[in-house]
Amino acid sequence: xxxxxxxxxxxxxxxxxxxxxxxxxxxxxxxxxxxxxxxxxxxxxxxxxxxxxxxxxxxxxxxxxxxxxxxxxxxxxxxxxxxxxxxxxxxxxxxxxxxxxxxxxxxxxxxxxxxxxxxxxxxxxxxxxxxxxxxxxxxxxxxxxxxxxxxxxxxxxxxxxxxxxxxxxxxxxxxxxxxxxxxxxxxxxxxxxxxxxxxxxxxxxxxxxxxxxxxxxxxxxxxxxxxxxxxxxxxxxxxxxxxxxxxxxxxxxxxxxxxxxxxxxxxxxxxxxxxxxxxxxxxxxxxxxxxxxxx
Ligand SMILES: Nc1nc2c(ncn2[C@@H]2O[C@H](COP(=O)(O)OP(=O)(O)OP(=O)(O)O)[C@@H](O)[C@H]2O)c(=O)[nH]1
Ligand SMILES: [Mg+2]
Numbered sequence: 001x002x003x004x005x006x007x008x009x010x011x012x013x014x015x016x017x018x019x020x021x022x023x024x025x026x027x028x029x030x031x032x033x034x035x036x037x038x039x040x041x042x043x044x045x046x047x048x049x050x051x052x053x054x055x056x057x058x059x060x061x062x063x064x065x066x067x068x069x070x071x072x073x074x075x076x077x078x079x080x081x082x083x084x085x086x087x088x089x090x091x092x093x094x095x096x097x098x099x100x101x102x103x104x105x106x107x108x109x110x111x112x113x114x115x116x117x118x119x120x121x122x123x124x125x126x127x128x129x130x131x132x133x134x135x136x137x138x139x140x141x142x143x144x145x146x147x148x149x150x151x152x153x154x155x156x157x158x159x160x161x162x163x164x165x166x167x168x169x170x171x172x173x174x175x176x177x178x179x180x181x182x183x184x185x186x187x188x189x190x191x192x193x194x195x196x197x198x199x200x201x202x203x204x205x206x207x208x209x210x211x212x213x214x215x216x217x218x219x220x221x222x223x224x225x226x227x228x229x230x231x232x233x234x235x236x237x238x239x240x241x242x243x244x245x246x247x248x249x250x251x252x253x254x255x256x257x258x259x260x261x262x263x264x265x266x267x268x269x270x271x272x273x274x275x276x277x278x279x280x281x282x283x284x285x286x287x288x289x290x291x292x293x294x295x
Contacts, residue, residue, distance in 0.1 A: 021187045024170055026055050028136050028182060033124035034060050036116070038139035038148060040204050041065035041103055042072075043289045044079050046197035047140050047206065051189045058097040060123035062116065066144040069105035075288035076103050082292035098123060106144065109151045116152055117177050124179075132178035140206045141165055141186025149173060149183040158183050162280075164208055196220070200289045205280050215250075218272030221279055222246035224289060232284045250275065 029035060035056050040047040044065055063083060068076050083101030100119055104112045116135075124133035137145045141164030149158045149171075157173045159166055167185045175181055186206070192198050199220045202212040223246045225233055230242050233249065237256055243249040253259065254266030257274045261267050278284050 019190075021185045022051060022055075025052070025136075025138055025184060025187060028170065028184065029055050029057075029059060032059065032134045032136045032182075034062060034120050034133060034135045036062045036064060036120075036135055036137045036148075038064045038066045038137060038143045038145045040140070040143050040206070041068040041076050041079070041105075042070055042287065043197075043200045043204060044083075044101075045290055045292070046200040047143060047204070049138070049140055049187060049189060051187060052138050056097075060097065061099045062119050062123065063099060063101040064116075064148065065101060065103040066139075066148065067105060068103040069107055070282045070286060071103075072286050072288040075291055079103075079292050104148070106147050106151055109154075112148065112151050113154070116148075117175075117179070120179055121177070132174075132180055134180045134182075136182045136184065138184050139186060140188055140201065142205045143186065145186065146183055149181060152181060162205070164206055203276060203279060203289065214272040214276065215268050218250060218275045219246040221275055222249045225279075225284070225287070229284070229287050232287060236278060236284050 035052070037049070037052055037056075044063070048063075065071070065076060065079060080101055080103060083099065086099065100123070102115055102119070104115070106112065120133050120135050124135070137149055139145050142162070146158035146160045146167050150156050150160065152175055153173045154176070158171055164186055167183060169185065171183045173181050173183075188201075188206070192201075198207075199217055201207055202217045203221050226242065226246065226249060233239060234242060237253055239252060243252055250268055250271040251266050253274050254268065254271035257271070259267045259270035259274065279287065
């Protein structure tokens with residue numbers, strides 16, 4: 001059996017509102033003290049938006065490794081060490097353009113509120129004229145930005161949902177400590193290459209499902225998981241042996257999880273759907289899709 005590989009996605013899925021989002025983000029960055037960039041803890045590098053890095057310039061930044069409850073805890077620790085090593089040394093106070101990374105998960109809301117409040121206060125350096133810090137939340141679609149806003153505000157101010165592009169417009173809220181916090185629509189970059197990073201984003205749910213080639217994304221995920229987390233697959237799909245390759249794994253998933261067509265052939269789209277959604281929802285356990293580069 002072979003799986004047809006069609007182009008993963010043309011660039012037209014970079015929708016019009018993303019271009020508008022870019023302009024609005026540039027305006028907001030100019031009027032903010034701290035940028036909070038939300039990354040997916042399972043793929044901190046692939047989910048880091050070069051457009052935000054470019055627009056942010058020297059603004060201090062908190063990189064939040066979100067959904068860390070879904071990521072491999074050991075890999076998350078090495079990502080935090082990696083970001084800490086990239087921090088510039090300063091004698092006192094935050095350096096221009098300082099970046100601090102923290103891992104959060106929304107099942108620990110108190111920790112999220114305490115750590116963001118402490119970091120915002122330190123990085124924002126309020127002036128005598130202006131005591132309340134201004135912070136903005138940005139990042140790729142569906143990574144948990146609005147969930148973080150609601151957690152920090154301790155009430156539901158922003159709509160959340162398990163699909164990209166839920167937030168359509170900028171929204172502001174004032175936090176208990178006076179910080180003015182703004183939420184933004186998820187933003188991608190105009191020219192997404194057809195590479196492993198893009199397939200990771202698709203696997204994690206940052207791209208609209210209509211724009212992705214399901215089987216292909218699942219084959220990528222299956223190959224990676226077979227190599228890195230084989231036991232998670234054995235446990236989840238009750239496998240008696242580990243299939244040799246991605247296609248074999250998808251066939252096993254199809255057979256076990258209602259992906260059989262009349263006549264007994266496996267519906268690969270259904271099998272791909274099962275694997276992708278099990279990964280996204282954490283049903284396979286805590287897994288990370290990439291490790292920091294060896295320095
Ligand atoms: N497991 C887990 N899920 C989370 C966490 N944070 C957010 N989510 C889920 O991720 C999905 C997306 O959350 P949103 O807050 O709407 O994401 P967003 O970044 O605002 O998305 P857009 O506005 O569409 O760009 C929702 O199903 C959330 O419940 C987390 O820490 N852990
Ligand atoms: Mg949102």
